[in-house]
Amino acid sequence: MNRPLGVTVSRHILDSQRMHPEATGELSGLLSELIVAAKTISAEVNMAGLADVIGLSGKTNIQGESVQKLDEFANNTIKKRMARCGYVCAMTSEEEDDIIPVAECYEGKYTLAFDPLDGSTNIDVNASIGTIFSIHRRRSSLTIGQGTIDDLLQKGTAQAAAGYIIYGSSTMLVFSTGEGVHGFTLDPSVGEFFLSHPNIQIPDRAKYFSINEGNTAYWDENIRRYIAYIKEVNKQDGRPLSGRYIGTLVADFHRNLISGGIFLYPKDSKDANKLSGKLRLLYEASPFAYLIEQAGGRAITGDGRNILDIEPESLHQRVPLIIGSKYDVDMVEDFLLGRR
Numbered sequence: 001m002n003r004p005l006g007v008t009v010s011r012h013i014l015d016s017q018r019m020h021p022e023a024t025g026e027l028s029g030l031l032s033e034l035i036v037a038a039k040t041i042s043a044e045v046n047m048a049g050l051a052d053v054i055g056l057s058g059k060t061n062i063q064g065e066s067v068q069k070l071d072e073f074a075n076n077t078i079k080k081r082m083a084r085c086g087y088v089c090a091m092t093s094e095e096e097d098d099i100i101p102v103a104e105c106y107e108g109k110y111t112l113a114f115d116p117l118d119g120s121t122n123i124d125v126n127a128s129i130g131t132i133f134s135i136h137r138r139r140s141s142l143t144i145g146q147g148t149i150d151d152l153l154q155k156g157t158a159q160a161a162a163g164y165i166i167y168g169s170s171t172m173l174v175f176s177t178g179e180g181v182h183g184f185t186l187d188p189s190v191g192e193f194f195l196s197h198p199n200i201q202i203p204d205r206a207k208y209f210s211i212n213e214g215n216t217a218y219w220d221e222n223i224r225r226y227i228a229y230i231k232e233v234n235k236q237d238g239r240p241l242s243g244r245y246i247g248t249l250v251a252d253f254h255r256n257l258i259s260g261g262i263f264l265y266p267k268d269s270k271d272a273n274k275l276s277g278k279l280r281l282l283y284e285a286s287p288f289a290y291l292i293e294q295a296g297g298r299a300i301t302g303d304g305r306n307i308l309d310i311e312p313e314s315l316h317q318r319v320p321l322i323i324g325s326k327y328d329v330d331m332v333e334d335f336l337l338g339r340r
């Protein structure tokens with residue numbers, strides 16, 4: 001079989017680094033280590049159903065959710081590899097209560113926030129799952145040694161890079177370092193990611209909408225009005241939109257990014273004490289908001305804030321998230337802010 005002479009992800013990262021003579025190569029090094037962790041997780045995910053890797057680990061995470069064995073494996077793989085890579089000074093994981101410290105002899109100038117395995121309820125049913133990451137430059141001085149929680153609690157606008165790996169019909173890595181969004185597909189026969197989706201731009205108009213409609217009773221009236229509106233028939237302006245919801249944000253985001261779509265996890269009243277969102281700012285909303293803006297889309301909370309402008313207050317803070325094609329996010333905002 002003739003194989004195309006593809007651009008490997010390492011080649012792509014090094015070429016981008018060359019465009020910046022001031023670059024030290026540390027971000028490139030960090031990304032390369034993360035890619036090794038992703039390949040390790042991908043190999044384990046592909047064993048699900050064969051080896052004893054599916055099912056519960058018997059533990060509960062900070063969010064009060066049961067931890068799957070694969071969740072635990074992915075978390076440990078990233079944590080152990082990145083703690084010794086020499087490029088990060090502190091980490092936080094969706095699966096850990098507190099900041100993950102990095103030994104002083106290994107500390108570097110970046111921080112890493114990650115969701116090791118997003119969509120864990122989909123593991124047992126063979127639907128797509130993913131890993132999400134967000135990288136910031138540390139704010140504290142390198143001379144201080146270990147990074148602090150303050151280094152991790154930074155706005156989305158300050159990200160140096162963000163991305164995800166989707167374990168789906170193939171394994172894909174999609175990331176941005178602020179110069180567009182690029183997608184790479186893993187060729188499992190050679191164990192290498194090749195550039196398959198250069199410079200991804202999200203279509204300006206959504207083809208799909210993604211929301212958990214089981215939550216309708218908990219939504220604000222304005223969200224109900226918007227969802228009813230996009231289901232109305234109006235061929236001229238492309239309605240009704242088609243509904244697609246996987247329940248793995250990585251997979252819902254990826255489909256909408258490629259095909260044009262809008263994903264909504266608005267604030268709801270499920271928690272009787274307060275109206276809140278479900279998704280986590282540092283591990284989900286912020287990295288995806290960074291990617292979507294790089295791809296020409298938008299990400300908002302629905303109450304007048306852009307996701308990237310939110311100053312995080314805690315590691316596991318939750319936010320409402322409305323993200324996707326620009327035209328459609330603008331439209332939701334009009335509904336939510338009472339302009340329609």
Ligand code: AFP
Pocket residue numbers: 065117118119120121122212247248249250252278279
């Ligand atoms: P899990 O990783 O616990 O399965 O959560 C997945 C997730 O955080 C995100 O990936 C989905 O978009 C969202 O939750 C789905 O939530 P609902 O099940 O409430 O629709």
